[in-house]
Amino acid sequence: MTTTAPAPLDISALLADGTHLIGGEWVPARTKSTIDVVNPATGAVLARVPRGTAEDIDDAVRAAEEALPAWRDTSPARRGELLYRWAELVREHDTAINELEAVEVGHPVGPSPIAARLTYLAGKADKILGHTLPTRSPDVLGMTLREPFGVVGAIIPWNAPGPMTVFNTAPAMAAGNTVVLKPAEDAPLTALYLARLALEAGIPPGVLNVVTGYGAEAGAALPSHPGIRKMSFTGSPATGSAVMTACARNLIPLQLELGGKSPQIVLPDADLTKAVPAIVRSIVMNSGQVCAAGSRLLVASSLHDQVVETLAERFRAVRVGLWHQQVDMGPLINARQEKRVLDYLAIGREEGAEVVVGGTKLTEVPYDSGYFVEPTLFDRVRPEMRIAQEEIFGPVLSVLTYEDEEEAVAIANGTRYGLTASIWTQDVSRAVRLARRVEAGQVAVNTVGDGGPTGSIGTPFGGYKNSGFGRSMGPDAVEDWTQVKAVIIDAGS
Structure with missing residues (x-):
C-alpha cells in the first residue's frame, strides 16, 4: 500500500x-x-x-x-x-x-x-x-x-x-x-x-x-x-x-x-469464482455508500458454508485507506454517517446476527482522524431483521439463506425497496424466470448494475416501490x- x-x-x-x-x-x-x-x-x-x-x-x-x-x-x-x-x-x-x-x-x-x-x-x-x-x-x-x-x-x-x-x-x-x-x-x-x-x-x-x-x-x-x-x-x-x-x-x-436494499441471489449452480469478487466489490465500493449496493446476499442453503468461508477470506483482504492509496475502500462521509453505520452494527448483533468479519470502527493511524469502519460480513441473518430491511449505506453485507426458488423470490421482494438486484446462475431459463419475478428497476444476471465499462450503454436507472419512480x-x-x-x-x- x-x-x-x-x-x-x-x-x-x-x-x-x-x-x-x-x-x-x-x-x-x-x-x-x-x-x-x-x-x-x-x-x-x-x-x-x-x-x-x-x-x-x-x-x-x-x-x-x-x-x-x-x-x-x-x-x-x-x-x-x-x-x-x-x-x-x-x-x-x-x-x-x-x-x-x-x-x-x-x-x-x-x-x-x-x-x-x-x-x-x-x-x-x-x-x-x-x-x-x-x-x-x-x-x-x-x-x-x-x-x-x-x-x-x-x-x-x-x-x-x-x-x-x-x-x-x-x-x-x-x-x-x-x-x-x-x-x-x-x-x-x-x-x-x-x-x-x-x-x-x-x-x-x-x-x-x-x-x-x-x-x-x-x-x-x-x-x-x-x-x-x-x-x-x-x-x-x-x-x-x-x-x-x-x-x-x-x-x-x-x-x-x-435508495435500496438490493438482493444478490446466488443459485446452486452459480460460478462462485466470478460471483464472490463482484459481490464484495459491490458492497465495499465507496464504502457501501451506494444506493445500488448489493447489501443482501441470498444464498442457497447447500452453498451456505462454502460461500461464507470464501466471502470471509475476501472481506479480510479488503484494503482500507486514504483516497490517494491503492486501496479498495475509504472512509464514510461524515461523523453522522459513521454513527449510523455503527448503530446498525450494534443492532445486528442485538438481533442475533453473527459477525463473521469486521464490525468495528478503525481507530489506529492512519484512520484515527477520519470516519473509517471495517467492512463487515453478517451471517445468520433473518429476513425480518432490521439489517436486512433498512438501508445502512455502509460496507455491511448480510447473508441470508433460502431453500428453494420460491423462498428466494419472497425474500428478495420482502422489503419496501426495489432498486436493483443481481442473479447468479448458469441456467439461462432460471435467470429469465427470476429476472421477471424480482421487483426491481434493474436486474443484472452474472454481474452487478449495468455491467460497468464492458456492460450495456444507456441502461435506465430507477426503482420500484419505495426506491422511487422515474428513470x-x-x-x-x-x-x-x-x-x-x-x-x-x-x-x-
Missing part, C-alpha cells in the same frame, strides 16, 4: 473559494455565510462554499428564467454540440475531476463514467421526436411536439457528486430546460467544478446554476419555488417524501431515486424532461 501522499490537489486553482454559480457569475451567498467542506479521511477543511438560502435559490431561478427563451429556442443540434464540448472538457480534465471527487467523498481515485455518459446524452439532444396523428379529414394535420418544461430543479446527494451532477442536469439541458442544481453540503466541489467546465464549453450563463447550502435551507426552497416546473431528487425516502409534498403544493412533476441515464432520459403538446391544423377552406 502506498503510504506517501501525493502533492495535494490545489482546489483554489479549480474553484473560487466561497462562491457558487448563478447566472454565469461566481458569487457568495446573500448572507455571506459559508460552509466548510471537510475531507472525511483526515478532517481537514478542503474549501468553503456559500451557505445559500431561499434568497440565493430565488436569484438562481430568476437567472434560469432569463436564460430560458434563448436556450429553449436554440437548435437541438447546437445544444447537443455544446453538451458534447462539455463532455470533451470533462474528458480533458478527468484527472482533476476524479481527484476532487475522491478527496471530498473519501473513496479511492478511480475511473469515472461522467464523460462517456455525458457524450451519450449529448447525442440525444437532436433526437427528441414527436408524432404525426391520423385524422378524419385530408385537410387536417395532427401532430405532437415535445417541449421543455422550463426552469427545473435538481437536488443530488454526496456519494457520487460527479455522475449525479451530469445525470440530473444534462438530460434536462439537452431538452431545452434551464437548471438550478443544489448539491449536498458535504460534497459540493465536484458539482461546482463541472459547472465551471460547462461555462467554458460555451453553455450560456444561466442555463446551469449551482446553489450550495444546507438541505433545510437552500434544498427546501428549491421545490417550493413557484418558478420551478419539474424536480429531480436523489436521497433518503424521508427527504424524498418532503420534496414530493413541496412539489404537490405547486403541482409539478417529480423524479425520485430513494435516469436511459434512452428516454432526455424525453423525460419534456412535455407533450398536441397540435391540430385545419387547412380546409
